[in-house]
Amino acid sequence: VKDIEGVAEVGASSHGAHRRIAHLDMDAFFASVELLEHPELKGLPVVVGGRRPVASEPGKGYPRLKDYVGRGVATTATYEARAFGVHSGMGLMKAAALAPDAILLPAHFEAYGKASRAFKAAVAELAPVIEDRGIDEIYIDLTEVPGEARELALKLKEAVRQATGLTCSIGITPNKLLSKIASELQKPNGITILGLEDIPARIWPLPCGAINGIGPKATAKLEAFQIRTIGDLAKANRDWLVEHFGRSHGAWLHEAAHGRDDRPLAMSREPKSISRETTFERDLHPRLDREALSLILLDLCERLAQDLARKRYLARCVGIKLRFEDFTTITRVQSLSVPIADAASLREAARASLKRVALDRRLRLLGLRAGDLVKVDEYQPPPTAPSRVAEPGLFTDLNP
């Protein structure tokens, strides 16, 4: 048996054509959690988002989208709000133009985190092999779980509803790629079960963007070659795709269009980085608003230090992120010889990176990232390095 390097196998059944993988996606998750708190809003267009709660006019009930002023975006919209064209990631000022009377609720992340843990625990009772894909979705390996696919999907949905009061949509297919697409097909509150034989009829008519990993840029580039549906993409010659999209990406596009995907579920992963960033209420000038920026940086350092402490990580590199008024974004990272986690050290590292940037334009965002993470418990300071003696010696020779 050949050993596949770098691939962590999850049981013998994790590869091959006979897998049964589910993708479970909560329906309009944040908005649905809010509706549990405000059942009287059910059936109305509701948007969750914004930076801080907008004060609604007294006696007028819930704040409306049209009352919002600022840089917030919609985090989630109920299906009623989506009918107006509002979708997550959309600027609220733009959303207000589409649905001025939609109700705007601020986000309550603690509540979403709680509901998230609850639905994942409920699923884990029925099927323990789960890959976490964020707050509102998971992949589930059902290969070893007895029962018919539809029956299992119904059981999962019922367990989620019991645990949270919320609905979800489920796709079940032989792999992650197809299940992700499938779970979208009958949203909300849907079940879609597909086999490889269903690919031509059910997958190929969909736009290329339905594939997880094909975003706006790739869609536009494909469109320029008259490739609009996944079927168009499947017809494209593999070598031609490699020629125009690169060896790796081109080959992947070809595989994806044919519904081929043998990625195993990743049951647990160490974080690669932890970051904090903030967009200002108004653009700030590096010199004129120096004090305000300094306080914002301090706050980011403190919050990031808290995150690192809570998760018990040290950072071997610290990066800053600046977004200018014209939305151009730059990053600078600083590698550290000794890993750190405290706010003061983070600030020192951030300031060192800041010195390498020409600060001549107004800023709209400042971010701080801890990378190259090591677990506090696993970090051993190296035995006192002899190189500390050698390096200064070099300079004393040059500058006696």
Next chain:
DNA sequence: TCTGGGGTCCTAGGACCC
């Protein structure tokens, strides 16, 4: 009416080494 915050992965180019 300009575009949040938290992440991952990939690539290109330069430094450095052999």
Next chain:
DNA sequence: TCTGGGGTCCTAGGACCC
């Protein structure tokens, strides 16, 4: 006095996702 070809590591930026 000019010239190789790889390999690896690092940094910055960008695409994409939830």
